[in-house]
Amino acid sequence: MEYAYLLAGAIIQALAMRLFLVPAQLVSGGISGIGQIVNSFTGWPIGLMVFLGNIPLFLLGWRFLGGPRFALRTALSITVFSFFTDAFMWIIPGEGVTHDLVLNCLYGGVMLGVGLGLVYRGQGTSGGSDILGRILNYRFGISISQSYLMTDTLVVLAGGFAFNWEKALYGLVVIYVSGLAAEMISEGSSVFRTALIISSKPDEVSSKILTDMERGVTILKGTGAYTGADRPVLYVVISRAEVNQVKSLVQEVDPSAFMVISQAHEALGEGFKPLLKR
Known part of the structure; x- marks a missing residue:
């Protein structure tokens, strides 16, 4: 069941990228956000860059965050997300579902958060800033929430330079909305x-x-x-x-x-x- 959560979560995250975030140039932080920025200048596949960018973080995570058990689940999540992010490019129209930034921001954030929450329920991580945040917490005592805020904010600011500052502001909203959705899915809906x-x-x-x-x-x-x-x-x-x-x-x-x-x-x-x- 945990591996089913991991697979479903990674695929839903890839859908969020292709349906809403990539067409609207909304950067949500992490390695995928860096991949979006580089893709806009070079055309290199986002999924491939996410996969390659996670390799050094994956090796650090292996050392500090749990060895083989961490490695298997995280490797599966990263690989599936990277593969489907590029595979959906051939299926889903490049303009996405809507041109409305607000709709892309809200629906992209919710879908991304649902995918993250499922990955967490599968006892895995989504790679990228997730691994980096946990390493900063482990090595330097920085809280995980502060770690996410630092790493994702830097990526969103870079997105502001690459695209425009209006989209960077919407990117911060995506981070907030996806965080709420991920918490609800992984920890319960507070009912x-x-x-x-x-x-x-x-x-x-x-x-x-x-x-x-x-x-x-x-x-x-x-x-x-x-x-x-x-x-x-x-x-x-x-x-x-x-x-x-x-x-x-x-x-x-x-x-x-x-x-x-x-x-x-x-x-x-x-x-x-x-x-x-x-």
Whole structure:
């Protein structure tokens, strides 16, 4: 299943390049962005340049980021993406789907992010700035998000010189949108919520949630800092659609209760998605 994610993710990224980003000259960072810039001046195939440009980074990644397991998955992702980026050139019209920069930016960013997210779910990397960002994090302690920002911003700025600054600004939007889409696909769509409930009637509240909503409740030990009194804290995981229901149940039992509702990326275990190793 992981290799299916890798293959699908790499092909979707190649489609995003050929349908939206390359026709609109939108540079999204990384080795593929450098390939776009060089292609605009030389006509050299983008996929081939992506493949060749990833070789030194691939060797560094082999050394610092996990050896053979890293190598196999990353090599597969890079090879498939590079091959289909050039292969789609013979199938997809050079002008792409639309000439509208906004549409190319949004749809290209979302499709690119979906492909990246699938590659991450397959426990792989997409090469390029992904490898470089992780190496900078490993060797110099620079956070991965800062590493991506530095490397991709430099490429987008280069795109501004090569094409124009309006397209460079749209390129920054592509990076942001693709990042959101990649996070949603790889980590979940944030459809779950967690509720922390502090009530003077913890038994009645938990019983109501257990019977009416059929959701599990965990009772955590808590102490009020001001009063010093014991204050049990109820912890509940619910779906987004159940937020109003749990508010109503708590208000019915104890109108003076205190609640904090937070967002969760994923819920694994009984009542939710099975806890399986991916």
